[in-house]
Amino acid sequence: QAKFVIYIYSIYQTPLSRATYNQTHSCGELRTAHLGEEVTLCGWVQYVRQDLFVILRDFSGLTQILIPQDESRLVLKKTLCDLPLESVIMVRGKVRRRPEGQENKAILTGEIEVHANNVEVLNICQKLPFEIKDFVKKSEGLRMQYRYLDLRSSQMQYNLRLRSRLVMKMREYLCNLHGFVDVETPTLFKRTPGGAKEFVVPSGEPGRFYSLPQSPQQFKQLLMVAGIDRYFQLARCYRDEGSKPDRQPEFTQVDIEMSFTDQAGIRDLVEGLLQYSWPEEKGFVSPPFPVMTYEEAMRDYGVDKPDTRFEMKLVDISGAFHNTQIQFLREALHQPGGSIQAICVPQGAVSSTHMHFSFSHLPSDNFGPCVRLLPDVSRQQLLQMVGAEPGDLILLTAGTEGRRPLLGRLRLQCADLLEGHSVKVRDPSAFHFLWVVDFPLFLPKEDSPEQLESAHHPFTAPVPEDAHLLYSQPHKVRGQHYDLVLNGSEIGGGSIRIHSASEQRHVLDTVLQEDPSLLSHLLEALDSGAPPHGGIALGLDRLLAIIVGASSIRDVIAFPKSFRGHDLMSHAPDFVSEEDLRPYHIKVTWPEGLTPGGEDQ
């Protein structure tokens, strides 16, 4: 049944036969192997040096062009020397070895130069708000306003091209190697229950709105019912989250769903996917990834997405304080579920002067040199328990389990602070993947804790051993949800789904007390021969940001929005006239004090 196909992968293509411009090479391509060849290059003027050389740039690199110096070509020389930076030219010429001593080892084309015979100016750059040089720092606002210039930088070229390459490998793995079907699902959909963060799109019918989906969750499950046994899509998703840091109103997920599988099946698939598509210059991915339960993660790291690149785990040191006289510790231990937890920060005491300030916002009675108050024996026990060495700093919290996340955040802050003082904590080139599993299926609602809400979404199936508890003690049920964590960031999440209509109806109706009529089409679908199925969604933007080491996902998106959701280049969102809104039967309700319109109206 298998068919073999051989194809050629090349980062640069052979020039198309009839192209006018007839580029023969890219600007990063020429080597001494090309000496003597007649070549044609197209690119941007990076700079002009000594009235002798034009340095020509494209995405692939730089080539030095020697400007003809003979009397007969003074016009050409003058044109080139007067050219504004970033003008676009085409150069025809011969590849020559650079004179001895003039080689440039810093660039790959540094042994050659092109002696220009003919230069054509394709476009003169009239305006340049900033220079396209990697060392020129630009403000974020300027970068966004002139994104088309910002994208010329070698870092952004790398990021966008890496994104394309990674996604292509993912598709090869899913489509060509594993029989997945790439299916596009609609963007114009219906508001989902509780979809408070969904953008609405007015339709031509009064009062009726589409909404932009936060994920293709319903569609991917319906595709399983439809017999598309292996679905994937690079899905655009929408979430109206206002000004949350480093979120975008639209983002992309690698959306996957399979029939007749289980958690381990999805994990295997995703591990293979990342291994196959991982950029080779970033090392290797080695499956299987470690698996940790939610409980273990909270216990050892105080967070459900542990950064496992470094230790400093939380340690329960209650044992060292059995007979403590320290009031607040004793009280903490006597609470139901109370304990004392610690992390040991290697060399933290040495750097503690600097670190002190950032802790000042914590309740002061949790901190301080209280260890001095301990008897010598338990002090020794404590040091042993946390494995402290001289110079280390031990941080404690005392209280119920709810205190663990505090220590979890301190752990990360300490790592940042230490690294700020050049103490090596994490290997910046390391990629630590981790599966977190066995999440609770339901959580108490924040505003009314007697009610339950889904920890992830209402379609997650219970862990089989816990399924019977759905009908008696739903708060105790663990879900078949799994998160994929990379270097302490959640880069994916998914679950095995409920495929029984009656179980799904029970969850919606009885446990969550939601109106199941909003999902009647899904319930009907489950009743018409739904196979067991599960899936996952990987956050592509976040994954890429981690791979390239970007501090924001904006650096891996071609045209991102600003923090406030604005496109600073085109000025979206923008005012729309009343007349243009009329076909949609809507009207702007201007808040008091604000007058309609602006300069755009």
Next chain:
Amino acid sequence: QAKFVIYIYSIYQTPLSRATYNQTHSCGELRTAHLGEEVTLCGWVQYVRQDLFVILRDFSGLTQILIPQDESRLVLKKTLCDLPLESVIMVRGKVRRRPEGQENKAILTGEIEVHANNVEVLNICQKLPFEIKDFVKKSEGLRMQYRYLDLRSSQMQYNLRLRSRLVMKMREYLCNLHGFVDVETPTLFKRTPGGAKEFVVPSGEPGRFYSLPQSPQQFKQLLMVAGIDRYFQLARCYRDEGSKPDRQPEFTQVDIEMSFTDQAGIRDLVEGLLQYSWPEEKGFVSPPFPVMTYEEAMRDYGVDKPDTRFEMKLVDISGAFHNTQIQFLREALHQPGGSIQAICVPQGAVSSTHMHFSFSHLPSDNFGPCVRLLPDVSRQQLLQMVGAEPGDLILLTAGTEGRRPLLGRLRLQCADLLEGHSVKVRDPSAFHFLWVVDFPLFLPKEDSPEQLESAHHPFTAPVPEDAHLLYSQPHKVRGQHYDLVLNGSEIGGGSIRIHSASEQRHVLDTVLQEDPSLLSHLLEALDSGAPPHGGIALGLDRLLAIIVGASSIRDVIAFPKSFRGHDLMSHAPDFVSEEDLRPYHIKVTWPEGLTPGGEDQ
């Protein structure tokens, strides 16, 4: 620079190592080569035959399962025989040869059957609004309401899987073979000038709206300015066209843009792309495709997207009527630009009784047996001119050039009518590609003909020979626009773009008299080192519909909208409460006589 990668293409994958269900094969896969093997199949119960066999189905085909008949397994037998159709089961058993004489040549697994040892019922189908059999005709409304069942049909499975396969091959061609970069552009954008058909999306800021782009036109050009020399994207596009037949509010285009190229370069690329990605079961695509000018197309076919699978071209027969006494013909010939045009419908006279009716809506004085009034000489001349044979039908129009489209439509109607009477006109398995070029750059506005509007869009560059006319006689300028036509449908269109800011400003400002400030970011971009560039967009849905022979693009889209833009399954668009609209500062303006809300509110 080239790197060789060998990979394996298989339509079905090796099972993932740890999957619970451990399917070993798909239902269309087993042959006599598997005899004796223990296999595990998962699928849907297509039907149960004689209490002996379950016919199991998945996307790949059918397998006959022999139900155990021994006394000890009566429960299993009963379960299987009572199973509703479309229930989901897993079967473990041995592959056996069917008894002689019981083979089924109609299916690929027809020589074998699986003797079940173990059957697990994974889900019982409780509700089935229609049977999943290809011969059961369902109404369009029912198909859309239960799309997840409709998609189980072998035709829809084929369509969606072909779509995935075709798109994957396109990506391989563009990314892996030709160095294109797959870049995602935003969906939340700004209203474009004249973008009357753009959906709006209210933002959280009073009065400000995003809009959903009709195409990534601006972004693809900005990417060229950004030095992404070869861009492509499978781009979702949005157009609010109400109830135009066979349009969807969202559709997908293969969006391509290149720097340093020309028309021939784009044509070469696209021809190679279609050749590479064409499904092998649909024959071969043979570049180069013929190229026809707009003028030729209008002259010979009366339309700018000729169906070149058959002749019946328009012929100018004015010469045969120089001395005609027929009043309206004489008048027509005396008009400026007047002529008499004809098409000759082979065997049309034979079928003309049937064809008569459909022509009755045409102005009657253009038709009729007026040829009888001609003197014998010009009658002979006429027959020769159009190449008529006995039994053919000749249809004429007389008037100015504007009459040609009428004859062009008649030509297509005749073909349909003849085919309706089983006269072979077009080969249904043939694919005739055609480039149409040299369109006028501007056209008179329909409502005020003294003003000009872009024939396609304002970014199209003029044909170089005509560029000087931009400043004197813009209505005479031909544009560097090209359409790709397949079997009489436009499946793609593109152009070489204007890359000079001053030329672009002149077109917007002087020729089109539009407010250039709306495109100031694009004009600025052209001024900061824009390379010459051009591109194309192929309509993926339309292309696929033609390839699979579907009458509507709905048959190649997983979850299409109805004619009225509704999702009949989930009931989108839907009512949204006033409260949910408040964050967007909008309010519904109910037309008189309509009260707010409906059953959904």
